[in-house]
Amino acid sequence: MSTLEIRGLKVSVDTENGPVEILKGVDLTIKSGETHAIMGPNGSGKSTLAYSIAGHPKYQITGGTVTLDGVDLLDMTVDERARAGLFLAMQYPVEVPGVSVSNFLRTAATALRGEAPKLRTWVGEVKSAMAALSMDPSFAERNVNEGFSGGEKKRHEIMQLELLKPKIAILDETDSGLDVDALRIVSEGVVRAKADNDLGVLLITHYTRILRYIKPDFVHVFADGRIVEEGGPELAEKLEANGYAEYVSK
Amino acid sequence: MSTLTTNYLTPTGREEAWRFTPLKRLGGLHDGTFKLATRNTLALASAAAAGVTFERIGRELVSAESKTDDVIVGRIHEAATEVTVLKIAANAELAEPISLHRLAGGLTDAELSRVQLHIGANAKATVIIENSGDHLLAEDIEIICEPGSNLTLVSLQEWDSKTIHAGRQHAIVDRDATFKSIIVTVGGDVVRLLPTVEFRGQGASVELLGVYFATAGQFFEHRMFVDHLVPNAKSRVNYKGALAGQDAHTVWIGDVFIRAAAEGTDTYELNRNLLLSDGARADSVPNLEIETGEIVGAGHASTTGRFDDEQLFYLMSRGIAVEDARRLVVRGFFNEIVSEIGNSDIQDRLMTRIDRELEKAGAQ
Numbered sequence: 001m002s003t004l005e006i007r008g009l010k011v012s013v014d015t016e017n018g019p020v021e022i023l024k025g026v027d028l029t030i031k032s033g034e035t036h037a038i039m040g041p042n043g044s045g046k047s048t049l050a051y052s053i054a055g056h057p058k059y060q061i062t063g064g065t066v067t068l069d070g071v072d073l074l075d076m077t078v079d080e081r082a083r084a085g086l087f088l089a090m091q092y093p094v095e096v097p098g099v100s101v102s103n104f105l106r107t108a109a110t111a112l113r114g115e116a117p118k119l120r121t122w123v124g125e126v127k128s129a130m131a132a133l134s135m136d137p138s139f140a141e142r143n144v145n146e147g148f149s150g151g152e153k154k155r156h157e158i159m160q161l162e163l164l165k166p167k168i169a170i171l172d173e174t175d176s177g178l179d180v181d182a183l184r185i186v187s188e189g190v191v192r193a194k195a196d197n198d199l200g201v202l203l204i205t206h207y208t209r210i211l212r213y214i215k216p217d218f219v220h221v222f223a224d225g226r227i228v229e230e231g232g233p234e235l236a237e238k239l240e241a242n243g244y245a246e247y248v249s250k
Numbered sequence: 251m252s253t254l255t256t257n258y259l260t261p262t263g264r265e266e267a268w269r270f271t272p273l274k275r276l277g278g279l280h281d282g283t284f285k286l287a288t289r290n291t292l293a294l295a296s297a298a299a300a301g302v303t304f305e306r307i308g309r310e311l312v313s314a315e316s317k318t319d320d321v322i323v324g325r326i327h328e329a330a331t332e333v334t335v336l337k338i339a340a341n342a343e344l345a346e347p348i349s350l351h352r353l354a355g356g357l358t359d360a361e362l363s364r365v366q367l368h369i370g371a372n373a374k375a376t377v378i379i380e381n382s383g384d385h386l387l388a389e390d391i392e393i394i395c396e397p398g399s400n401l402t403l404v405s406l407q408e409w410d411s412k413t414i415h416a417g418r419q420h421a422i423v424d425r426d427a428t429f430k431s432i433i434v435t436v437g438g439d440v441v442r443l444l445p446t447v448e449f450r451g452q453g454a455s456v457e458l459l460g461v462y463f464a465t466a467g468q469f470f471e472h473r474m475f476v477d478h479l480v481p482n483a484k485s486r487v488n489y490k491g492a493l494a495g496q497d498a499h500t501v502w503i504g505d506v507f508i509r510a511a512a513e514g515t516d517t518y519e520l521n522r523n524l525l526l527s528d529g530a531r532a533d534s535v536p537n538l539e540i541e542t543g544e545i546v547g548a549g550h551a552s553t554t555g556r557f558d559d560e561q562l563f564y565l566m567s568r569g570i571a572v573e574d575a576r577r578l579v580v581r582g583f584f585n586e587i588v589s590e591i592g593n594s595d596i597q598d599r600l601m602t603r604i605d606r607e608l609e610k611a612g613a614q
Binding site for chain 1: 558559560561563564565566567568569570571572574575578579581582583584585586
């Protein structure tokens, strides 16, 4: 049983005109097995929340705490946070030229498990993770994210989620750029990871369509750098009908 | 003092071709103030193969196939009394690479080595030259590719830290021949190489590939010249370098000349440099001179940058420690070219060396 606890989180980014506050005090608690959807208009700070928790150097933490099972994450380097059990599925996964998917996955698994996975079982593990997401086996020999279509990038992110078995996963607009079939395949991967590993999920999205596949336990509306309303799945339906207008105009 | 009577003007460092080179560190190769050694350290290391001969032949029997305006190459042709000649017979198809190794040399006197590598019509071969140890060496390799031949030449500069190495690898590429050069420079104090190409027949195709990694105080210069003299030839240049440490300095010059007669030319050259620390300097100068507009394509690109923070963040967000992430990125950067060598033992050895250079750099 794990708990990610965010308390009073304030985050700024440096701009030409000095630091600008993006997150203005975020409180959120995510436990194993729970799915929290964060929904909000563009520019409300949803992605900033995701990248700040993962430790991207662009974001300055100016206040608040983030802990995983009571341990301070903000004090850790990016790789330490991942080894503590955090995973970020990125909206725009980065190309790493010359590094094959198979080499990358094995290096990551070695880092996270503390020892190199046994080659024999590992090959099978990767194969079945790829098959589960309807990915061609030749995928493993391609360079990380290089020349991948939008859908391939997202499948690759979720394949890592299944292989690397984190405690808490943040999915940053994993649904963007996916057609209906890819959305279903990717969502099923998330649901499997939840069932297999009792994963806690923070699902960041703009649209409600992914919530048909990944049922949220809690929905949080995000606007202007903070959570402005919280509720159950019914809140997503309300957003579907009314949009974000009432929150933006506040 | 050598007794050479060369007519070449001693470079002062103001000439275009010498403006980056630290002349004082050349061991006198440029101005003739070296003691001439009598050794010849280039040796055949692979088993005898049908259609392959490796001999040392008196200079009077081997005429130069090319001209040069490089003073060091000129001195080599004046000084070398014998020529190392590797011949691959016409129509020979060699399954295994021909391997040449560098024997022990020295730094107190200079070896001036003249080599001819001759691949017969429609023959196919790979030649690998492995350089190691500490040497003061000037070497000119003329590569004659007869019509329809296919040669891959891998030249590895895995020198120890005091080596001074200057030279040329000049390919003369005839009709429908294919020549691929892979030059790797990861060791030595000063290395200055001129990979040059002279197209002699139509339909020929050349690839010049290279990687280099300079750490504190090292100077590596790779200066290509691709001369499109005839129509319908194709050339590709791709060099990748990394630099780390105080006064690490690399120079890449890509001169491509498309003469008026060279209609149908297709050429592209690329140089990428990865600066891994402060205090290092990468010079990168592509030059394209075009005398005819009737070409298929001509282009160049040159970039010099630091580690991509987004790449490191992505890898680290998967639990990979920063040193391992840097190693992955650097290996990936070089992999595109190193994987072209086609020999897994050598590729693994080079990647291990690159890891070590990176570790050295990280420790600074």
